[in-house]
Amino acid sequence: MSEYILEMNGISKEFTGVKALDNVNFKVKKGEIHCLIGENGAGKSTLMKVLSGVYPYGTYQGDIVFEGNVQQFNKISDSVKIGIGIIYQELALFPDLTVYENIFAGNEVKRGPFIDWNQTIVESTKMLKKVKLNVTPETLIKDLSVGKQQLVEIAKALSKEVKLLILDEPTAALNEDDSENLLEVLSELKNQGISCIMISHKLKEVISIADKATVLRDGRTICTLDASKGEISESVIIKNMVGREINDIYPKRANKLFGDNVLELTNWSAFDVQLGRKVVNDVNLHVKKGEIIGIAGLMGSGRTELALSIFGNPKAYKLQGDLVVNGSSKPIKHPRDAIKAGIAYVTEDRKGDGLFLIQDIKNNVSVANLNGISTNGIINTNEEVIVATDYKKSLNIKASSLEQVVGNLSGGNQQKVSLGKWLFAGPKILILDEPTRGIDVGAKFEIYTIMNKLISQGMSIIMISSELGEVLGMSDRIYVMAEGKIKGEMAIDVATQENIMQLATQ
Template structure:
């Protein structure tokens, strides 16, 4: 494992008003798993898009050497011809097509424009076997969970005779079990000689699988670490990423908790498509002023469905139960009514449901508060600009202008825009669904600090998170869900991962 398969020299990439990469260097050895780490906006994804031809030769400065040959990729097909395949954070699968059709889309098995379906099915089975999936090649991709879809993406990459596999946040949307399966698959593929570059913010995963780690900060190469020789710890990686020690992952806080301001009683929700299937079954919980309450649970426990059904009944059918705010029952039949009643919901999927990526930061921040910013149905643009600029500074959103397209921001900065949007609406209750998913440790700390500030103002906070350390580190009180029911309630000071996991795996019995 001494031969260098990839070298990137002096890579510089500039967007209007922003230098995303500046003289970046990267060396990857054949047969290793090489981690690329850094805060959101450090340039990791940009560097991989340069490597894979998403940003073509001529749009950046510097050289790419693969197998000792200089590469000038015009597009992604050029890089794939040499065996460089990238799997982006947003899966590139077509939900309505089968597994086999997705794997060989654009790379069909056949001759003269006619697909050889027998060969396609046989090859698909071989590839699925390689990635440990025992599914029918004919099954529709949308019928499978995100974990299995991620493995299909890897099978698709293997169908292209991949030499260097690039994975951008491959476990961001996966639960712990699916993440472990994927990481173990990577280690198995490494034994078979595959070289991989992995981008991830989950430090424990990187320490588990990586041989080397290159850290970027502010678009520059900081250092490359040998995981085994340098005896790398999570704290050592954090220091390289943020330029300082983070002695505490969660900011210190002295909670000042008042009386109950929000209650949900006897809440029932049925599936919107599967008639008769109850998704939420007799759920009860409450939040007090200044309190940070957590909801833990495995994937499919019903946490997001619960949050969305409360927030304007945006999920489910035949919803029943009571929502009580400040001692009075409220009707939250639409999202507009929920906002008017002082409820905010930060979705787990900011790209699809939280933001308009094609619009600017200013417009995204004002979206939930147009009534407040308008007079006689006309938006006060000066006030809109002032509010957006205030949030840009207060939230430390890294951007040259509030007129920049939101889709150009890093994940952490996009999340700050979503939070800004809802804070501007003036809520009393904030439901935060996976508030730090896909965000680096530095940006996480900033968002945790914002959450603490909101709680200190007397707001009620509900955090839904798949990361148990986050739930334990942030919450005053924790509810646990399993199969659509509340199975436990634990004081934050007394909670442990073992206690929560016991409740999370409790079945209906």
Template sequence: MEKALKTDYILEMRNITKEFPGVKALDDVNFQVKKGEIHCLVGENGAGKSTLMKVLSGVYPTGHYEGDILINGEIQRFHGIRDSERSGIAVIYQELALIPELSIYENIYLGHELKKGRVIDWNETIRQSQEMLKKVRLNVNPETKIKDLGVGKQQLIEIAKAFSKNANLIILDEPTAALNDLDSENLLNLLLELKAEGVTSIMISHKLKEVIKVADTVTVLRDGKTICSLTAEKGEITEPVLIRNMVGRAIDDIFPKREKKEFGDKVLEVQNLSAVDPASGKHLLKNVNIHARKGEVVGIAGLIGAGRTELATSIFGNPRGYRLEGQIMLDGQLVRFHHPKDAIKAGIAYVTEDRKGDGLILLQDIKSNISLANLKELAAGGVINKNEEIHVGEHYRGSLNIKTPSVEQLAVNLSGGNQQKVSLGKWLYTKPRVLILDEPTRGIDVGAKFEIYTIINDLIAQGMSIIMISSELPEILGMSDRIYVVAEGRVTGEVDVKDATQDKIMELATQ
């Protein structure tokens, strides 16, 4: 390592270039972070944000990229994640790396246990865990198991874990993606409090309002290049400026307008639906009544854990095996679905919130993923017509604007927004009349969101009924015609969008 020069920057990444076969993921990127600031890194999916952080964290070690990393003016050579951690860098990924069955204190010190001789000193581990929890303003017993905590508290445990490694630069990758509004607010306030104590944070986020709230500086990446760095001090961090630099053009309204028209008849109606988890005996849904009309977007709002996904899966053939009571009606006729294939056959499709776990087979190509839910359309005598499968894949690649050189591309190699479009294409190929979208834009950038919203408007114009579950209230208000609010498995309110406000929805969501 070279001798450190006096500098205001805790981190400098100079002329970073990283190539994969056929792709230049980072192209001469420069990135500077001042001590004690909150620095946000933004850009569309595939812009290079995650790749840059993998270079910084040692996932891509020295020799696998060009350029220099400097910490406090000193050039670093990271041969792995341990080297990055020793220099005071901690990365908190969107998919939390906690073990549910272990306690808080076991998770905080996992991998760097406190020992007395050769034996772990559990008393000291608990004592120091309490100190770490105080730092992140979390008042819980360190002996509590992770599985008994909500996602918001688990996120704070990850930050406590970073402090236990003496981190002085914390990188948070989409930290609020899985959080409700209240937990997101608490986390952002914590970052501001930590900044006041001199802690430096880098936050990657697609939620521009959150970026605007906390960022001192924002660096924008696009197509693997540094586009600009903007500062709050100069008043440069505004939504229009961020969007223009991220996508290369202005988007005047993130929620595209659609022509208002009269809705058709009720297509789907749920009457007095209740659901019980047979394993725990917990009531997940209690006498839920909702309906969706032809050409209508019905929003389902509520806090995480309120029962929104349980409602969606109960309608979609009940794959989780809940004990159900109540009725589901299609076009006024009672239907009974014993399996998701029954729901698909009846014209109902469900785009899951977990596109990587449940929505796609990541190690299969795009065309195979799109055809997966409707293979009978392609099969003759039990053999899939591969040419027709390519034709179908190409159709949805074009109509959904899936950015890929080929439908033979593996889904795992696509950006989050393009993976979401493939998941959507899979269900559109079943030709549904009712489409349930569960968190359709989670973890995707503003440009991809706009494209998903435009697709929703096109489907509505064709007469489809859409039920959209979302934790983002601006999205619910911007895209819905009518909104149901769910709390603790009950529908606590039904609001026409013209009468809806964020305050009214939050009030109903906390009843």
């Protein structure tokens, strides 16, 4: 019997003349954690969709061999039946159902012809313990954060008898603690003989957990690295991913010139009526012209809630305190007021809140500033094309045309479209909430370079990030939040991961 649980041989896949996969070879051993890495658009997710049956047999070339047998999957359920489970970046949960109903959706625990709800709750509790998620099974999915929803997705996959578990960016929405918990779960599964394929852009995770790592670039297999031979390192991975060396992923600014305060918050609080508590509590904060402010903290610390309270309060929090923009107190009661005041907000959830996924690039770029391409209320489509073309070029958005549907772009290019949308609104203060979540190292470098360029042009940036390396690498000053409060402020030259975490866990 072969030592490989999976062999994908000579896999090729085309979309309307574009070759997404070109003769890819990929093998996974039994009981192995195998990371699949590459830039956005390299073909990782496409390869996994071929494997799981999303793209059925006959729509690609090549062979899938699982446990020694050639497979012809016509639908997802075919791969599930033989023990392949996959978790995609896009969550597939029912928001109005409970955690236990979601975990066993389509895989119900039955007693005879009837669903045994009591046993379902018991089994769900076991699954939640495996992913170290401390919520009751009766909790509604819509009441959980994005990170906790991701853990429910993983629990859902573990509830099935999988032999090979595929995880597409499983930690993209998780903070560092939750990410570590997940990696521990994967290690436990490995000890139980379950093989795992993990797609990840977080190189530290790959280095820490991978037995093997296969790099794809432009739809081709570049190499497979073996941890036991010391081949998996950050420099080697980056060089193979992007085809060049990136010595410093955080580009430096030569001259840091800060002006007057452009934003000031004094005793700023936000009360969430639905939760019945303050999500932002007595915050004092200021941002200077030409400055990047990093806001660090664990999930649930109030960082996103702070951003939303500044950006026109779309969640309808009860607000207290003073908000001053460019020396003037601003009555910002709606996002349109924030836009008029020169504030823009690039959300952490680009798919859910940031973009219209079924519309094309030009429509998404122009949507936040339709007045900028309109005359007497009528949109000038020629001007829209000109504007979108400019941003496609300046942000290096990789797409076949401006008419390409945004939902079909890679994560990094989606983020650039979201950024272009808000840059067209002409902000002076740009709030970036997890700006590089779920994008590869090459795209991250491009986003950081864009940030530095904007700062050099006099813009100010508030950057919320769960990646401490990113906060330390890009910020001029750092605020640390916990329980809705600012726990500390520090200059970048004295900030360390240790003192940030110390404040974040107070």
